[in-house]
Amino acid sequence: MIQSDADILWNRKLGPMYFHLGLSLRGFEQAVPGQFITLRAQRQQSPLLRRPFSIHRLIQADNRVQGIEILYRTAGDCTRYLSTLAPGEKVNILGPLGNGFSLPDSGRIFLVAGGIGVAPMVFLAETLRQKSHPSEITIFLGGRTQTDLLCQKAFLDLGLRLELSTDDGSTGHQGLVTDLLKKHLTETKAHGIYACGPMPMLAAVAGLARSHAVPCQVSIETIMACGMGVCLGCALDDQVITDKYRHVCIDGPVFDAATLKFDN
């Protein structure tokens, strides 16, 4: 874990609410997919706390990790302020934090992302791609509308199979991303499912994984104050998890779906 100021390399708008941020910083050689950072952009005391964001990709050059990429959705004060920053300005980064996904040995993998939940999936796909044949990895992207389906080019460039769904039918299947997942799980044997997105989507994915007996890992979000296991503010209770009071920032953000009590 390091804490460091990072230079903004780029901060590009990707659509109405999404931005892609490139940061130059050292210390992320050991980072793994599913881990996150906390970020502080402002000098002022409001907003007060750092905000957590998944590591979207590592920036590699000359065989070294030269920085990280963040994909973010403007949600409130911090992200709106962040979206106004220009290359050359600095933000303060703490990371890498959290546990990350554990990677499978082999077999067919399904990645499932809802909306901004796609953020950690590119780093994960790139890492899986080093071991697995691209035809073994399918990514299911879901969103409200066409502009919520991010990173399609990155996945296609990796050679992965892409399945799209939107609530309004503007692209791909009209309906839930889990409809597509269900269809594929019925047709082919998968060896692992990795999901990130809103809680109801994770619940549905966990349910499908259980009924098809496929190992499944989900990345969960909670409000955080410290991101490093000291405030104990990010606890999950026994509504969500069998083993009560797990802390999302250190025990997660990735959890084995089998330990979650999603489908009640």
Added chain:
Amino acid sequence: MNTINNNFIPDLSVDIAGMHLKNPIMTASGTFGYGEEFKDVVDLNLLGAIIVKGLSLAPAPGNKPPRIVETACGMLNAIGLENVGIEAFVRDKLPFLKKLSTPMVANIYGKTIDEYVGLAARIDDVDGISAIEVNISCPNVKAGGVAFGVDPRSVYQVVSAVRKASQKPLIIKLSPNVSDIATIAQRAEEGGADALSLINTITGMAIDIHTRKPKLANITGGLSGPAIKPIALRMVWQAVNAVKIPVIGIGGIVSAEDALEFFIAGASAVQIGTANFMNPSATIEILEGLTRYLKSNNMATLRNLYGTLVL
């Protein structure tokens, strides 16, 4: 205009509650874990003292989430004093802390006077614990759940009982949710406190206007951060004027300037809490800021600033 004299290293050291501290910067309980969590980002040997998360006799699971919510220039927390318990602390956490040159203070809390006494007795002869900080902001189950720290009589009772149970220096951590902090401070001193620390969090609340539900599952929580600093400063000043023992200032300190206000008000040391969440290296940056201030004012020792409020 003062010129900065770089030829001296200002003396930040202070003796407090039987401990010799390199400097007056301590970490506030519950905001610095058990210390080790910060080892990658803070040189722990530079700190004045490390105060660990509040410890109870048995491990405590804490409250239902949501446990935290950000508010204007502050945050509310209702963690519910989740901790590993005193035995696991001594077994698993203390060995790392013992290797540091920085003194470690164990923060304890109980629901009955017996629990406080049990904790103090358990660690009385444990090496590596330089002092005990007693959190008296907890509900007294035998007095209908009113916090020990709000009733002058129960303050005296709990402090004198812990005093008898332990040889270690005692820091009594006061609750701000009282109408007369001076009297409370005096009762703690009479009970045998070696120092006082204040303030703990101020009880507050936040509501989601869409669901009309409280934003914390516990309904109320403790407010901390810059929002509480003026209240903390006022209470520290009142406590300093009421007792002879040293007072440790806590509440909303995020910069060296904030800390200096507390020293001028009469605090002998300060604790850094919520600032650790905003900036994990806050303690070190505050230390550096204190040194810069002393140098630019040609002051050899920080102690000369204590209680120099000009009225």
